[in-house]
Amino acid sequence: MALTKRLALRAALLLAAFPIAAQSQDIPENLKGTGEVVVASYGGAWEAAQKLAYFEPFTRDTGIKVVLVTPEDGQILASVKLGQPAADIDSITGGQLSGFLNKDAVEKIDYSFFGKETLAGIPENLRHERGLGAVIFSVVVAYNTNKFPEDGKHPKNWADFYNVEEFPGKRSLPSCNAMINGGLLEGALLADGVPPQNLYPLDMDRAFAKLKEFAPNVGRWWLSGADAPQSLINGEVEIAAAANGRIASAAKEGAPLALSWDQSLLLYDYWVVLKNSPNKENAFKFLAYISRPEPQAAFAKAISYGPVNKDAFKLLPKEVADKLPGAPGIAEKQIFQNHDWWGHTNSDGRTNLEVAQERCFAELAQ
Known part of the structure; x- marks a missing residue:
């Protein structure tokens, strides 16, 4: 089986x-x-x-x-x-x-x-x-422990996620349609050195430049949240942006997966x-x-x-x-996703999300 x-x-x-x-x-x-x-x-x-x-x-x-x-x-x-x-x-x-x-x-x-x-x-x-x-819930940096042992050197934040020299292997990132649930732009900007307190408003130009540069390292652009842990389990990728609960559930059942709460995004x-x-x-x-x-x-x-x-x-x-998103000891490492910014309606009637998705499809060719 x-x-x-x-x-x-x-x-x-x-x-x-x-x-x-x-x-x-x-x-x-x-x-x-x-x-x-x-x-x-x-x-x-x-x-x-x-x-x-x-x-x-x-x-x-x-x-x-x-x-x-x-x-x-x-x-x-x-x-x-x-x-x-x-x-x-x-x-x-x-x-x-x-x-x-x-x-x-x-x-x-x-x-x-x-x-x-x-x-x-x-x-x-x-x-x-x-x-x-x-x-x-939270979007976290998750990884396969067969490749990166939990008690050894493993990715901990978005800078590590984007660092293929120190942490080689394919990545799993959210597709354009799942960009909020997977923290696509936030992760790219944090990896590019934007301090968490200066994350919003998101610099789309900078985020998409980082993503286009990194795209050859992506082995799976996921749409459903279930895709991220599965891509880690089947060896398609070694590191993934994923929902914390899906990784924790798979790990509880014996899958060789772990996650880091550092710079994880807190969403609802x-x-x-x-x-x-x-x-x-x-x-x-x-x-x-x-x-x-x-x-x-x-x-x-x-x-x-x-x-x-x-x-x-x-x-x-x-x-x-004590292991839920926002719990003491975890909350201090987390960043609230700014839903107000994503939902802001511009003068042309489109939200920032709709603008970002249009750019995503055009620039990342998904």
Whole structure:
């Protein structure tokens, strides 16, 4: 059996061993219903953790079936424009929200389905009128420990990532469409010597110059977050920009992977309900259900991402909480990604993200 298949099987068995998130009797009547809700999901350990903590308990406790779809690149916004959204719910980065708002692609979230205690546990900036905090995670420098032993010389920051003389081997970087989730421009600028405190506003000219110079060393431009750890496991690359939780999950199951928190980027995603969703009410019920502390804690136990509801930390063992993005000892090494800059709308109506992606496709020929 291939290593990746063995890891997937082990992950499924391990996740099954976690306690279920919440019991049926704890669920408010207003969250129960019938029918389905269609959720865009993106595979790997991320999806496995969501199934454990969110999807399966939600269906069990409410009677509403969760249907998963994996939209192709660009399909979500195109489907909304046609009036036939490919899903009821999608998760997007904080920097993407402005672009979705500009295109009138998302519904207002009906917070009346949420319990008062649930809302009190979610920070105000993650309770947007049209977006609800989904997860807090980090983009890290990850590496294969067969090539770079954890107790020996290994890459620790973005300067090391771009240093192929000291750390030879192919790299995995996010594709143009995944540039926010993979910290593409931020990593290039930090490697080029920009101090973290001077990172924003991002100097696109300098970033793309660095990336074009470095491009021959890239063995995989990843689109899905699951691609980065897989490219490390199968030997396609030796070092990757990756989400911390995916690397930690693979390492827990025996993959020869490790990560460094130095100069890691701290990000957050939003859940959005797509415009004209056919199962809109069920979508609001789903978001209200998974935002409670118990499902949030179950998700954090299953994959090393920070919960959005701060009350979930009360339910987490110290050894789990201490390894989450933003935890004491980790936060001091991290850099907050500036979602406001990425989402800023310019005079031509395009966000900085849209401008950067257009340049990326043109200059990196992806």
